[in-house]
Amino acid sequence: MMMNDSPQEWPEPIIRVQSLSESIKGSNSIPERYIKPISERPNSNNNMISDDDCINIPIIDLKGVYSEDPKIRALTLNKISEACKEWGFFQVVNHGVSHELMDMARETWRKFFHMPMEEKQKYANSPKTYEGYGSRLGVEKGAILDWSDYYYLHFLPFNLKDFNKWPSHPPSCREVVDEYGRELVNLCGRLMKVLSKNLGLEEECLQNGFGGEDIGACLRVNFYPKCPRPELTLGLSSHSDPGGITLLLPDHNIPGLQVRRGHSWITVKPSPHAFIVNIGDQIQSTE
Numbered sequence: 001m002m003m004n005d006s007p008q009e010w011p012e013p014i015i016r017v018q019s020l021s022e023s024i025k026g027s028n029s030i031p032e033r034y035i036k037p038i039s040e041r042p043n044s045n046n047n048m049i050s051d052d053d054c055i056n057i058p059i060i061d062l063k064g065v066y067s068e069d070p071k072i073r074a075l076t077l078n079k080i081s082e083a084c085k086e087w088g089f090f091q092v093v094n095h096g097v098s099h100e101l102m103d104m105a106r107e108t109w110r111k112f113f114h115m116p117m118e119e120k121q122k123y124a125n126s127p128k129t130y131e132g133y134g135s136r137l138g139v140e141k142g143a144i145l146d147w148s149d150y151y152y153l154h155f156l157p158f159n160l161k162d163f164n165k166w167p168s169h170p171p172s173c174r175e176v177v178d179e180y181g182r183e184l185v186n187l188c189g190r191l192m193k194v195l196s197k198n199l200g201l202e203e204e205c206l207q208n209g210f211g212g213e214d215i216g217a218c219l220r221v222n223f224y225p226k227c228p229r230p231e232l233t234l235g236l237s238s239h240s241d242p243g244g245i246t247l248l249l250p251d252h253n254i255p256g257l258q259v260r261r262g263h264s265w266i267t268v269k270p271s272p273h274a275f276i277v278n279i280g281d282q283i284q285s286t287e
Helices: 017-023 062-066 068-087 101-115 117-123 174-197 205-209 281-286
Strands: 046-051 059-061 089-093 130-135 147-155 215-223 245-250 258-261 266-267 273-279
Touching: 017 273, 046 245, 059 068, 062 068, 062 174, 062 273, 068 089, 101 174, 101 215, 117 130, 147 174, 147 245, 174 245, 174 273, 258 273
Parallel strands: 046 266, 059 089
Antiparallel strands: 089 273, 130 147, 147 215, 245 273, 258 266
């Protein structure tokens, strides 16, 4: 959440990475603004990437949490506990969110990012709240930028939910995103109960710790245009998530997410219609 004294405007003109990508199509160079220092580049010695196709973050069948067989329940809870300790990431299948809704959400945002620029610009964001259509984070003038555009929305609590910031096109966008958001909030609630159990706490402990019925939730959609020099830049700089839980809906046809384990970065192989669960800083510090 941005503070109330955040600046109203960006320190310099915003360039949409999607437009930049289209303007330099066929070129073999990118603007210096997007070239990462050598130590931060994907293939630097400090960012060793494991190319072992057998390594992946754990995939957990969430149905086991609700099994009538106590052994299966215990085994599933243990798998989640180990994934949190060893990775901080795991994938969940049989999570209760319909595959059709997941596909609709992904396709709705794909359509948004391929709308004419003048339509998307109506939702341009500012550093005041970051809500809306954006292309950079932070207000440092001359900063090295990521090769991506995004859309950011507040979902909960309800007093922060501003439908004026939600795209009205494609026509079904608001309805799809609202339903999708509700389903993911419910899934996060179920996962926090599991994490509470694994920590030896009451089921509702983490949920209550994050505000109970007034829990906060937001949605961010990242769009990564084609880049002629991907070895020089990053779609999203390395980071950890500051909240409790992040649920990621990847494009399973194009693996891109990498997670750090030890001294290596592992490219996640998304399972079809799975969510990638990222345990955020606030829960990691609890453990």
